[in-house]
Amino acid sequence: xxxxxxxxxxxxxxxxxxxxxxxxxxxxxxxxxxxxxxxxxxxxxxxxxxxxxxxxxxxxxxxxxxxxxxxxxxxxxxxxxxxxxxxxxxxxxxxxxxxxxxxxxxxxxxxxxxxxxxxxxxxxxxxxxxxxxxxxxxxxxxxxxxxxxxxxxxxxxxxxxxxxxxxxxxxxxxxxxxxxxxxxxxxxxxxxxxxxxxxxxxxxxxxxxxxxxxxxxxxxxxxxxxxxxxxxxxxxxxxxxxxxxxxxxxxxxxxxxxxxxxxxxxxxxxxxxxxxxxxxxxxxxxxxxxxxxxxxxxxxxxxxxxxxxxxx
Amino acid sequence: xxxxxxxxxxxxxxxxxxxxxxxxxxxxxxxxxxxxxxxxxxxxxxxxxxxxxxxxxxxxxxxxxxxxxxxxxxxxxxxxxxxxxxxxxxxxxxxxxxxxxxxxxxxxxxxxxxxxxxxxxxxxxxxxxxxxxxxxxxxxxxxxxxxxxxxxxxxxxxxxxxxxxxxxxxxxxxxxxxxxxxxxxxxxxxxxxxxxxxxxxxxxxxxxxxxxxxxxxxxxxxxxxxxxxxxxxxxxxxxxxxxxxxxxxxxxxxxxxxxxxxxxxxxxxxxxxxxxxxxxxxxxxxxxxxxxxxxxxxx
Numbered sequence: 001x002x003x004x005x006x007x008x009x010x011x012x013x014x015x016x017x018x019x020x021x022x023x024x025x026x027x028x029x030x031x032x033x034x035x036x037x038x039x040x041x042x043x044x045x046x047x048x049x050x051x052x053x054x055x056x057x058x059x060x061x062x063x064x065x066x067x068x069x070x071x072x073x074x075x076x077x078x079x080x081x082x083x084x085x086x087x088x089x090x091x092x093x094x095x096x097x098x099x100x101x102x103x104x105x106x107x108x109x110x111x112x113x114x115x116x117x118x119x120x121x122x123x124x125x126x127x128x129x130x131x132x133x134x135x136x137x138x139x140x141x142x143x144x145x146x147x148x149x150x151x152x153x154x155x156x157x158x159x160x161x162x163x164x165x166x167x168x169x170x171x172x173x174x175x176x177x178x179x180x181x182x183x184x185x186x187x188x189x190x191x192x193x194x195x196x197x198x199x200x201x202x203x204x205x206x207x208x209x210x211x212x213x214x215x216x217x218x219x220x221x222x223x224x225x226x227x228x229x230x231x232x233x234x235x236x237x238x239x240x241x242x243x244x245x246x247x248x249x250x251x252x253x254x255x256x257x258x259x260x261x262x263x264x265x266x267x268x269x270x271x272x273x274x275x276x277x278x279x280x281x282x283x284x285x286x287x288x289x290x291x292x293x294x295x296x297x298x299x300x301x302x303x304x305x306x307x308x309x310x311x312x
Numbered sequence: 313x314x315x316x317x318x319x320x321x322x323x324x325x326x327x328x329x330x331x332x333x334x335x336x337x338x339x340x341x342x343x344x345x346x347x348x349x350x351x352x353x354x355x356x357x358x359x360x361x362x363x364x365x366x367x368x369x370x371x372x373x374x375x376x377x378x379x380x381x382x383x384x385x386x387x388x389x390x391x392x393x394x395x396x397x398x399x400x401x402x403x404x405x406x407x408x409x410x411x412x413x414x415x416x417x418x419x420x421x422x423x424x425x426x427x428x429x430x431x432x433x434x435x436x437x438x439x440x441x442x443x444x445x446x447x448x449x450x451x452x453x454x455x456x457x458x459x460x461x462x463x464x465x466x467x468x469x470x471x472x473x474x475x476x477x478x479x480x481x482x483x484x485x486x487x488x489x490x491x492x493x494x495x496x497x498x499x500x501x502x503x504x505x506x507x508x509x510x511x512x513x514x515x516x517x518x519x520x521x522x523x524x525x526x527x528x529x530x531x532x533x534x535x536x537x538x539x540x541x542x543x544x545x546x547x548x549x550x551x552x553x554x555x556x557x558x559x560x561x562x563x564x565x566x567x568x569x570x571x572x573x574x575x576x577x578x579x580x581x582x583x584x585x586x587x588x589x590x591x592x593x594x595x596x597x598x599x600x601x602x603x604x605x606x607x608x609x610x611x
Contacts, residue, residue: 027430027433027434027435028429028433029430029434030430030434030436030439030442032429032434032519033430033434033438035426035427036486036490037445039486040445040449040483040486041445043461043464043480043482044449045449047457047458047464048452048456048457050460050463050464051456051457054460061462103355106348106351107352110345110348113345122602123594123598124356124360127359127594128359129540130587130590132543132546132561132562132565132586132587133544134544134546134566135583138565138569138579138580139362139363139365142579143361143362145576148377148378149382150361150382150383152382153381153382183355184359185605188605188606191606192606195606237453240453240455241453241455243455243547244547244562247550248566262453265456266458266551269458270551279459279460282455282459285455289452289453289456290452293451
């Protein structure tokens with residue numbers, strides 16, 4: 001730390017004009033980034049390589065790790081549950097995006113404008129942001145109980161079914177709970193995006209006599225392009241992280257109907273004690289995550305993050 | 313405090329906040345948005361009903377739970393469920409969560425801030441490469457790395473300690489922190505740094521005496537965002553800890569649910585208790601939290 005404070009000062013003192021120029025151009029030492037980089041390398045990049053390595057081994061989680069060639073990959077690829085987990089992941093990703101994106105866009109536009117009861121709305125709208133997925137899952141488990149939950153409470157028979165025990169329905173219940181928890185976060189992102197749209201655009205449109213709906217489609221939507229990309233990327237890549245919620249809500253069941261890929265990986269590794277196969281699933285997860293993120297950034301064209309990602 | 317929360321980009325964007333503040337009121341004065349209002353109220357109902365159900369059920373006793381209408385408040389509200397939860401080491405789990413959250417967020421902020429400063433102010437291959445590593449890190453699904461992390465933590469004899477939760481949490485908080493902090497820091501005018509440099513200031517001093525005060529709203533945003541994530545984190549505790557001594561709140565909800573599966577009101581009381589601290593903080597610091605999160609992700 002003391003060296004960091006003294007070196008630039010000495011450089012300033014030595015070469016009067018040329019030296020000053022050079023120090024200004026050089027900027028701070030790269031060493032400042034090293035602690036963050038080291039942490040990230042040790043606990044993210046290294047494990048990323050580790051999961052690739054472990055996918056070629058067999059390990060029960062406690063004993064010796066043995067190199068085992070492609071046997072874990074063969075197990076995983078031959079297992080129909082893997083294909084099913086991929087399908088469930090894709091379904092949850094698709095449906096939760098279809099449900100969340102329009103709702104959070106509209107709510108974001110709505111909450112960005114001023115309206116009555118704004119303070120009260122703002123307190124309540126964003127409460128789900130604070131809850132842990134475990135809490136949300138437990139709450140909905142109780143609420144959806146066919147005997148003591150919402151259905152009998154409202155006296156609506158069609159609401160009083162075994163939502164979480166019916167393999168045809170459960171996926172949509174999961175999607176609904178995901179939306180309940182994550183729409184507020186994306187609403188917030190859109191709200192911020194809308195507030196950055198220059199007011200002059202709307203003023204000009206109003207002078208031209210454009211109505212609210214025309215303004216929405218011709219100004220708001222095009223101006224929100226990058227916000228949509230940010231939000232969509234977080235939604236799609238984030239759907240690989242609904243693990244906690246689904247783990248507590250359905251534990252992947254009934255049967256395999258909500259066992260998405262991260263959950264399948266966890267159960268394979270830590271319940272069935274096959275860390276090799278679980279690692280192969282982890283590799284698949286990483287490849288899908290990276291591919292989706294890169295695809296979405298490309299879709300957005302040249303924004304700041306895209307250009308930087310392309311350089312990577 | 314309130315003025316800075318409204319203007320997260322205060323250093324650079326002086327004219328912008330004025331326009332952003334003016335527009336909503338103008339729109340508001342035009343015809344009311346009935347459709348938007350209707351949708352807004354419907355969504356509000358969707359948000360509220362589960363919360364309402366959890367709170368009223370947590371105040372029922374077992375008999376009341378089985379006999380009364382689930383959507384009606386209890387005839388004789390009771391706090392027994394809360395007493396039961398508090399007697400079940402709630403305080404210990406709360407403390408564990410607090411230690412893990414503070415222990416992760418503060419170091420993560422510290423190292424991420426230094427890295428963001430170097431990335432924004434510095435030049436060279438190494439720093440642009442570092443930045444790319446962090447950007448790529450945003451796209452890595454955290455769950456894929458848990459098996460090697462489990463192996464590392466076991467090998468380091470840290471399994472079932474709070475440190476086992478803190479170390480990976482710091483690492484996973486870094487990419488998003490660096491991204492948001494560096495986005496904000498780019499708006500600090502270069503002239504300010506140059507004049508400080510001419511006064512003979514070192515980078516270390518510029519970082520803490522100029523960059524930090526100028527990006528304070530972003531630092532608070534990043535701190536809150538990471539704190540929420542770590543506080544609510546479930547996966548690392550599930551995999552890296554085992555005993556009640558190292559249990560954190562989200563995991564305690566899950567284990568409590570297993571132990572008291574027949575006593576739903578008690579389980580829901582534990583949900584309320586685990587959420588209450590965050591709710592209090594939210595009501596007090598709502599403006600800061602919402603404007604910070606908004607600005608952090610829409611830049």
